[in-house]
Amino acid sequence: MLVKIRSIANIGLETVPVDVEVDVASAGFPGFTIVGLASKAVEEARERVKTAIINSHLDFPPRKITVNLAPADLPKDGAAYDLPIAIGVLLASNQLTLPVDFDLTKSFFYGELSLDGTLRPTKGILLLGLFAQKNAAGGFIFVPKPSAAEASVVSGIKVIALNSLSQLVDYLLSKEKILPIKPSRVEENLEDAPVEFDLMEIAGQEQAKRALIIAAAGGHNLKA
Secondary structure, eight states, X not given: OEEEEEEEEEETTEEEEEEEEEEEOSSSOOEEEEESSBOHHHHTHHHHHHHXXXXXXXXXXXXXXXXXXXXXXXXXXXXXXXXXXXXXXXXXXXXXXXXXXXXXXXXXXXXXXXXXXXXXXXXXXXXXXXXXXXXXXXXXEEEEGGGGGGGGXXXXXXEEEXXXXXXHHHHHTTSSOOOOOOOOOHHHHHHHOOOOOOGGGSOSOHHHHHHHHHHHHHTOOOOO
């Protein structure tokens, strides 16, 4: 059975659509292949997805599985395709049936899986939200909860924040109700953003620190 899951690829600040095509064949030797100009990180999704599905108390089909990331001539990088690949495998193996009113063409899946099936923070959620707003207004994006706040500033889309693969499966099977996260303003997220480091912790380098402060205050770029 063949299914298509919508996702994206971020190339710099440009966002392009990616169709994650998953086919679980009824014949052939068992195997798991990912094609479509995938990087090493994407190829490693085979092990992450397989283990995450098993540890989520779901069945990984012992069949020939082929995943194509289309368009095939566009380089794909990162671990954000874990979630769409996993959902594609579950749908193509008939373990998961979508509700009648669920529009797969207006839904985007994006996120990195841990081996236990939980979803890890993933970069590019804001760009996904902006792309969905422009190309699938009123649709859904399914993303890791730790990164979902990025997309909450984008209007016209429904952001479903997920903790794990099993939670998404329960949601799609109508076993668990998850409300879209509430919209927020950019300023609210900036106020809550954790500070990773402080220039006060750096001993010396006063001239360099002053240059950084002036550049940040004026919104200027830095060039070495």
